[in-house]
Amino acid sequence: xxxxxxxxxxxxxxxxxxxxxxxxxxxxxxxxxxxxxxxxxxxxxxxxxxxxxxxxxxxxxxxxxxxxxxxxxxxxxxxxxxxxxxxxxxxxxxxxxxxxxxxxxxxxxxxxxxxxxxxxxxxxxxxxxxxxxxxxxxxxxxxxxxxxxxxxxxxxxxxxxxxxxxxxxxxxxxxxxxxxxxxxxxxxxxxxxxxxxxxxxxxxxxxxxxxxxxxxxxxxxxxxxxxxxxxxxxxxxxxxxxxxxxxxxxxxxxxxxxxxxxxxxxxxxxxxxxxxxxxxxxxxxxxxxxx
Amino acid sequence: xxxxxxxxxxxxxxxxxxxxxxxxxxxxxxxxxxxxxxxxxxxxxxxxxxxxxxxxxxxxxxxxxxxxxxxxxxxxxxxxxxxxxxxxxxxxxxxxxxxxxxxxxxxxxxxxxxxxxxxxxxxxxxxxxxxxxxxx
Numbered sequence: 001x002x003x004x005x006x007x008x009x010x011x012x013x014x015x016x017x018x019x020x021x022x023x024x025x026x027x028x029x030x031x032x033x034x035x036x037x038x039x040x041x042x043x044x045x046x047x048x049x050x051x052x053x054x055x056x057x058x059x060x061x062x063x064x065x066x067x068x069x070x071x072x073x074x075x076x077x078x079x080x081x082x083x084x085x086x087x088x089x090x091x092x093x094x095x096x097x098x099x100x101x102x103x104x105x106x107x108x109x110x111x112x113x114x115x116x117x118x119x120x121x122x123x124x125x126x127x128x129x130x131x132x133x134x135x136x137x138x139x140x141x142x143x144x145x146x147x148x149x150x151x152x153x154x155x156x157x158x159x160x161x162x163x164x165x166x167x168x169x170x171x172x173x174x175x176x177x178x179x180x181x182x183x184x185x186x187x188x189x190x191x192x193x194x195x196x197x198x199x200x201x202x203x204x205x206x207x208x209x210x211x212x213x214x215x216x217x218x219x220x221x222x223x224x225x226x227x228x229x230x231x232x233x234x235x236x237x238x239x240x241x242x243x244x245x246x247x248x249x250x251x252x253x254x255x256x257x258x259x260x261x262x263x264x265x266x267x268x269x270x271x272x273x274x275x276x277x278x279x280x281x282x283x284x285x286x287x288x289x290x291x
Numbered sequence: 292x293x294x295x296x297x298x299x300x301x302x303x304x305x306x307x308x309x310x311x312x313x314x315x316x317x318x319x320x321x322x323x324x325x326x327x328x329x330x331x332x333x334x335x336x337x338x339x340x341x342x343x344x345x346x347x348x349x350x351x352x353x354x355x356x357x358x359x360x361x362x363x364x365x366x367x368x369x370x371x372x373x374x375x376x377x378x379x380x381x382x383x384x385x386x387x388x389x390x391x392x393x394x395x396x397x398x399x400x401x402x403x404x405x406x407x408x409x410x411x412x413x414x415x416x417x418x419x420x421x422x423x424x425x426x427x
Contacts, residue, residue, distance in 0.1 A: 041305040048301065048368055052334060052361055151303040151372075210363075213321055213335040222336050223359065226372070233303055 004276065007269040011262060018258035024090065025251035032183070032244035038149070039180070039237040046234050053227055054198040055210070056220045067217075069224040072195035073171045078115045080138070080170040081106060082161065082193075084177040084235060085125030086243040087144045092250035094178060094186060094243055099128035101188040102176045106133060117170055121157060121236075138164070149240055154233030161232075162225055165194055177235040178242035184249050186242035193231050196224065296328040297366030298344060300353065302374050307353070308344070315367055316343040317360050326360075326367050333362045339388075339417040341377065342369060352377035354421065356388060357414075385421070392418045 002010070057070055083102045085095045102125070106116045118133055120126040121141040130137075141157055143149070161173055173194035178186040212219055298312035316325045318340025326333075337360060342353040358371040375384065396411035 038304070042303055044299070044306050045301045045303045045370055048299075048361070048370055052359070052370075056334075154303075209332065210361075211331055211333040213319060213333060219334060219336055219359065226358075230303060 002272075004269065004272060007265060007272065011265045011269065014258050014261050014265065018255055018262070021251045021254040021258060025248055025255060028091075028244045028248040028251060032241060032248055034148075035237070035241040035244050036180075039234075039241050042234060042237055046230055049223075049227065049230050050198055053196075053223060056216060056223070057196075057198045059216060067221050067224055069165070069194055069228070070196050070198075070220070073168075075171050076114070078117065078170040078172070079109050080117045080119060080161070080164065080173040080194075082119045082121065082157070082173060082175045082232075083125045083129065084175060084239050085120070085122035085128075086239070087123050087142075088243075089124055090250065091243055091247035092253075094246035094250075095122075095124040095128060097186070097188045098176050098178055099125050101190060103129060103132060105174070105176075105190055106136075119161070138169070149233075149236050151229070151233055154236055155229045157232050157236075158225065158229035161194070162228060175232065175235050177239045178246075180238050180241040180245060183245045186246055191231070191235065193228055196227055196231075198227075294328060295347065296326075298346070299366070299368040300342070300344075300371065300374055301368065302358075302371050307371075307374050307376075308351070310344075310346055310348070312344050312346040312367070314345045315369075316341070317367075317369065318342060318355065319360070326362050330362050330367075332364065333360075335360055337369070337371065339392075339414065339421055341421070342371075342374070354380050354385075356418075385418075389415070389418045 081102055083098065085098050089095065102118075106118070109116050116133070116136050117138045118129065118136050119139045119141070120129065120137065122143060126137075126140055139160060141160070143153060146153055164170060165173070172192065174190050174192045176188065176190050179189045180186055295311040295313055298308065298310055298315055299306070300308040314325055314327045316323055317335065318338050320336040320338050323340070324335070337355055337358050339354075339356045342355050344351045344353070353371075354375050354377055355369070355371040356373040358369065358374075360367065360369045373388075392411070392415040396415045399411040
């Protein structure tokens with residue numbers, strides 16, 4: 001049976017924890033709003049970009065001379081998995097869900113006799129996958145110092161990935177990130193970025209015949225590397241929003257749990273306080289009777 | 292005849308402009324061109340340069356560093372890698388851009404990728420010319 005003093009200390013410590021989780025939840029809520037805005041603002045670019053790429057890809061992509069980024073290298077032996085997670089923890093299952101999906105995919109590929117290489121973005125995913133896959137890590141991108149994800153961050157990652165592709169280090173690249181559905185739901189997603197597949201949306205079916213300046217092939221060759229950066233950027237933004245959403249709901253739960261715990265401890269504290277008073281009274285009364 | 296067309300300028304990070312324009316001068320990779328309403332559908336890549344937008348509300352200039360433009364029946368969309376209104380561009384920003392271009396050029400020369408050297412050199416020259424154009 002803990003003493004009254006112990007219980008009092010315990011309640012105070014849980015109260016402090018609740019203050020912290022409450023503050024973290026509010027910070028996450030503010031950051032989530034910003035992350036969502038950023039994701040929203042990036043959407044028109046990605047949408048138009050994909051529409052143009054779909055048009056170009058359908059007219060050039062099928063030919064023999066199509067760039068490798070869209071047609072592939074003709075093999076799918078070596079896979080590069082780009083695992084994007086957060087730099088910080090305390091966000092529920094966010095990091096572990098992404099790592100789990102990546103681990104599952106990697107094991108599947110290894111079982112199928114493929115070679116797997118991994119590039120991690122964000123410290124948490126690196127830590128989670130280190131034990132099983134450390135020997136296939138080819139690089140790590142640290143975004144700890146980045147306050148606000150910009151297009152240039154995505155460009156740097158894309159440059160790294162494309163450099164490796166040009167050097168023939170891998171055949172297929174897949175990115176792993178969490179798609180933001182709403183505050184309580186984030187879906188871990190795997191998306192293949194190299195070779196890229198651009199699907200024409202239905203309303204673009206009647207697309208006009210364009211004049212291309214320079215040639216279609218030259219434009220496609222120029223745009224494909226940008227496409228990789230655009231997709232990575234979109235994934236980073238989704239991830240950013242997902243992380244904050246996950247943290248917000250995780251911290252909301254934590255705050256509520258702390259509240260429940262305080263209630264229980266307070267009841268226990270009052271009971272033992274009353275028990276102490278009762279036993280003191282009994283002592284006094286029985287002492288008086290004995291006289 | 293329509294005398295204005297929809298003009299959209301978007302960068303990966305945000306949408307910069309969406310308005311009705313009468314004419315837009317685009318720094319195309321193979322030379323400047325001006326798009327006016329009812330222009331033939333065209334897709335062109337951009338070189339670093341000035342994008343001049345004329346609209347009934349007045350003219351605006353933007354500095355773009357690359358990307359592409361799509362002209363279709365509805366209007367013109369410019370998808371720029373980076374776009375800054377000329378009035379907001381500072382010498383320091385331009386210097387950083389030039390520095391980046393110079394680094395890319397140097398990297399291409401060092402790696403002896405000859406097809407990239409000419410591209411990077413052109414990029415660098417375009418960047419430097421841009422500075423004199425807008426008199427910073």
